[in-house]
Amino acid sequence: MPTGTVKVWSGSRGSGWIRPDNGGNLVYVHKSGVEREDEARAARLEAGQRVEFQIGQRPKGAAAINVRPSTSPAPPSRVDRNQPAAPTPPAPASPEPDEEATAGS
Template identity: 45%
Template sequence: MRQTGTVKFFNQSKGYGFITPDDGGKDVFVHISDVERSGIPPIDQGSRVTFETEPDKRGKGPKAINLQIAS
């Protein structure tokens, strides 16, 4: 299920950040590898994106995948 949200924080040098979903749920982790795999330009704080989630392999909650810049 696609969600829309706003990038709360993204550190380009560390390669990760968090997205705040519009539905008011918990922030979603996003890794730079998933941004790059999605083929979108680098994201910054305040960017509007759509995304899907999948469980994090380390069990720390969902992570964002299949990102797109929201129009």
């Protein structure tokens, strides 16, 4: 079953987009495609949430169905070559030499 991360979720619209772990295009998800433990509760996802899903067809095209929280770890992050590299933290300061230790030398 494919896995991914919720990129955007609009609770007011009841829809959003999932970024698949295997790359490719974002996948549309509607609240009707989200599994719920309690039918009385509204379907809800959160941006950044890891999910498992299947691809189904809706009238306007492909969409995620059977969406549920994922128990698998996130894949290693990809390097975006268009982003500047993170700054390297400064090296820790070296301790001052002990005067007594150097006086007897």
